[in-house]
Amino acid sequence: MRMDLGPLRDSRDFRLLFGSGVVTMFGTFLTLVAVPLQMKELTGSYLAVGLVSAAEFVPMVVCGLWGGAIADALDRRKIILWTEAGLCLTVLALLVNALLPDPQVWVLYVVGALSAGFGSLQRPSMESLMPRVVRHDQLAAAAALSAFRWNLGAIVAPGLSGLIAASYGVSAAYAINVVTFLVSLALLWPVKAPPQAEDSPDASLRSLVDGLRYAVGRSDLMGTYLVDIAAMVFAFSTALYPFLADQFGVPGALGLFYSASAVGSLIASVTSGWTGHVHRHGLGVILAALVWGLAVALAAVMPTVWTLFACLAVAGAADMISGVFRATIWNQTIPDSYRGRLAGIELLSYTSGPMLGNARAGLMAQLGGARFSLGAGGLLCVGAVAALTALLPRFRDYDARTDEHAVRERARREELARTQAA
Template identity: 75%
Template sequence: MSGTVKKLFSHLRMDLGPLRSSRDFRLLFGSGLIGMFGSFLSMIVLPLQMKDLTGDYVAVGLMALAEFVPMVVCGLWGGAIADALDRRTIVLWTEVGLMLSIGALLVNALLPDPQIWVLYTMGALTAGLGSLQRPSLESLMPQVVPHDQLAAAAAISSFRWNLGAIVSPALAGVIFAVYGAATAYAVNIATYLISLALLWMIRARPPAEDTAPASIKTMIEGVRYAVGRKDLMGTYLVDIAAMIFAFSTALYPFIADHFGGPQTTGLLMSASAVGSLIASVTSGWTGRVHRHGLGVIVAATVWGVAVVLAALMPSLWLLLACLALAGAADMISGIFRATIWNQTIPNELRGRLAGIELLSYMTGPMLGNARAGFMASSLGGWRVSLGAGGALCVLAVVALAAKLPSFRTYDARTDEHALREKARRAADQPVTA
């Protein structure tokens, strides 16, 4: 029995191979871990400071609107320049820009009368710089991790994100409540300095000599490539459908009122992150999966079913368990989607496709919350909205699976794009030590 248990544990245990084999991945992981805390500091403190200064719901809500347009524009352009320039250089300069924007927020917070327009301007700037940086960061991973360890690298990166999503917001709230906005921004600047030191040590990743400069034409080329590959479109469309129909954090304040009051909101917000963290810690088995498209379909279906079950639960703890299951399923879907992207997309297009990926997983939750609020208002409350959304998610995923056979049958062992990239990377003999 002990041998069976050990074997099961070895299959579930997170594969740390990328951290052992790749120096640059270790540096990226360390930078991301520090940077995650800093990012959550500004993400949490900005609306809190706006609330303190204005006491206005609309003023706080408009911050998200101010950040949306820069996110979309810079996400697409960030993908184009990631394929045209040295990705490490882009990451470094955008990191400097982010640090300077937080510096402006620090100066503003130290003023006797902090200016609201500074919060809007710097919030939009940080959103734009973050979206400009993200494609370069995402497209660095296939360059620093061996081809057969990409699934493990995606799981490790997801673990880092989920750990930050659970711990960082609580710490950010405490720092703001006890020491104020200025101290929170100062700590954020310190995290950027550490992150910059780690990123500086990563090897340069210049593009090929014949790479075309970034332009609207190259952006369109990236979109055409994505549209021309139905397996890639499946990763985007299934995730967008799952988020639009079953993402419902806008309902959490109303669910909290039903189960004891506002203090319950934090439990609801963290439940899915806890499930995601557990899924990433026990993700060792994902490295043995080759049918990643089918894996995404199954995981997205489980996500929808878990949301339906959450709507039916009579007690808070059962509802939280369902949300945790949903978070775990979403994490597995994310690992498999990232594996398809990193295993099959040519290096010269990886940045532009990362920009498209950024938009796909950022817009879905925004639209999902709008859908959840509308359905709850017009159809009879949060349970109806939550349950109907989960059911629609399942139906949409099944329909997309039927319409996209190349996505449903994707197999990394036989897919032409995966095999070509594997052969190319083997020929390039990337440095992983």
């Protein structure tokens, strides 16, 4: 059950990326709480809060796909550094807007879209570096450590953000995020990204289409994307948290709600040693997604803050396990020449879902209230995952020991390691 720390011990570049990720996640979650809170204060509208995520969708899709293409063609380290600087500037814009006597609502939408664009350009390069700085047999452990990093920030930052926003205003949360991006840039600078192969494809529409064709041709990969999108679209509902806190009469519980899923994920992360012994990763993703949907549905009928917190924590643990197994399938089977473009598609699966999920949650809450939106979304998630399980048998039956792509990639990496050692 103990978490495997091998990637941190063995890879200097992974340690730098991990450290940068810890700092960035801390700041990002401060803003993740501050933006919907500020939108709620400015408008008081369910729909307005949900549309913050909707505004990010188009730039996320376009930049995510293009980010995958340039990750396979250009210097991944430079892409990461430039986009990190761009993300820092977007938070600086939010800070300036918050300090105005009359903050503008449109700024939250426009800057949110820009931030989604920079983040989507960066993520494929960041994700495609993982298999190049970590040994093949440590990829599951690296995925668990990355989830741990994210969840650590998700637990600490939301509660602290609620405290900072209540005491000093949302501008303080934005200011801290600017500082975290500067620290992250200092950590990313020394990373030594391996050079691109001489036969790397150009960053073009043709190479992008080639990557999409490769993904569509593998139903095991499509299963990881589709199950995650279904789970997030129907059951992701963080836009409801400010309103649920008001309904319970404890506005101070807002940070607690944002932290709940991260608490569950963190517990799952630190006990994730068993995931390295699992080979049926597709089935693992399916079971975890079903638990996620059921936990969200149960949260809708919980009578107290703490029982709601418990359900959200269980959902978070299930989501973390799903993420580890999805990342393991990707990292163990995708050739390096496609890794950036496929990372762009991965980004669509695990970022478009939450964005659309929040928009869906806001719309359904506008029609039937926050609890109705939460419960109906969880049940719809269970139904959608069950349907995809029946439609995607190759994904359901995926086994890393026998899958042709996993076997081929493992042999390639072992041969590469022998060549480098010689």
